[in-house]
Amino acid sequence: MAGLVSAFQFLVISAVLLSLNMATGQSASHETASRIFPLTAVSFLVGYLTLLLGALVMRKWSKLEALLYHLTGGIFALGAVVVRTVLSNESTPVYWQAPISNLRLFLVTLLLFYTLHAAIGSANSRISEEARQAQVARAALEVQRRRLIDSQEKTRKQIADFLHDRLQSDLVILGIQMNRAAATLPTESREVLHAFVDEIERIREVGVREVSQALAPELQNRSLTHAIRDLTRQYEPVTQISVEVSESAEVTESQRLAVYRIVEQALLNAVKHAEPESVSVVINCGAHHIDITVENDGRQLPATGSAGSGFAIIETWVSQFEGNWSISPSGERTILVARLEI
């Protein structure tokens, strides 16, 4: 900042001298240059140091900032006058030698100081206002994202609850009633009915349960290890998956859900895009954070890969817990690492 003002001053002085020389019919010869150079260099130095010192002092006594600011401006302008007076000689234009010209120089330099500061200040405040707005928008987006994910989980939970509670109960009741009715029938019909009941039970235990688990994993009465194992089981026919979970009692249900959803996406992405032979899932619940590592030995990510919806989902969950995540190749393998703060 100080450098900018001084440099500007340097340019102004050079321009004034050149124009004066042209006005008096002299060309910008070596002679003039030898006069311009020390004058501008010294005034640059004095101006720069003054402004630098001013900034340092202002930072130290921030309460007196306004006063010190104007004082710096005054000294800066005064410095310009002093430098010119000291460096004046017989070749200095008469125009500059009159005492009133010192006052003029003082005022012009002071004006320059204020004008430049005002210009830079307004630009700065505009930028910081824009930055502030961007920050507000970002925070709003974060809130929206959280709401979206919350309502999504809520809807999933409602459907899962319906399947799990209502539909399963209905099927149990149906089965019990059929068994009762069967008891009064001749053996052959009874056995047919039993086979139907078995099929209903199978649909209830496997079909309905799997769908309801996929919609909303049961994490209330279950450990994370169980839930993750259930999740990886469905990939067993296509790839070999190893799971390692170190749990901690302090991990809440919502944190478990976040871990589950992140692993779910990581696995889905790995299996879908990389077609790996083996995948390893490691979850480490520490005192302050949960670390998730999902590694696969499949095809590497394309360098210019566009982020898919899976990554957006991971990003959303990670941001809920002020964590961070990354995916990168490591030798033959691709490693996804996510950390959640707890």
Added chain:
Amino acid sequence: MSRGLRVLYVENDEALLGLLSQTLKAHPAIEELTTARNSEGALHEANEHRFDVALLDVSLGPNSLTGVELAMNLRDKNEHLGVVFLSQNISDWNQSELDTKFKYGWSAIQKSANLSFEYLTEVLAATAIGQSIFDPSAKATSPKNENLSAKLTRRQHQVIALAAVGLDAIEIAKRLQLASVTVRQELSKSYKVLIPNPRPGTDLRTAAVLKYIRDTRPEN
């Protein structure tokens, strides 16, 4: 035990509540059966009466504590209360976690159409005197839906496919121009392939046809 059991049964599904409580009430081992539809009602009943054992559905709906939470609250009121959980799938329960929570007199039973009331009553009685039972039928669940129909021969495929649309052996024989004896032989071979471990008292043909339909149905 000289007198019958006093049971508190909590279930949010009204139909199931009615069905099970009717049967349990009729059982000679049960002296008294009180029902509640949610945790609030259950805790209220627990203040009014004294029970030997509570039979609790695990998921009691959105306006209630879960069965496990309710059990903890009921234990606070009566430390001798046995608790029996009735759940859709106890196979993935964390048994040791519940063991540290309840220590004694807690059992878990798989909700199922084939649940025997005799067995349920036995578990209630055992839990009431402090024993813990984990329903063994739960471990047998999670059957792998292996595609056994792939193991059938071409001829077996033909006969079972026709059986699946409802034809009997004679009609199948006519359709395939085979002797009906051959058809019967092929069918019974197919049953063995499709249902390797039949449950006693179930009709093999029905079970095998259902399995065949399931196996050969295209995904989505």
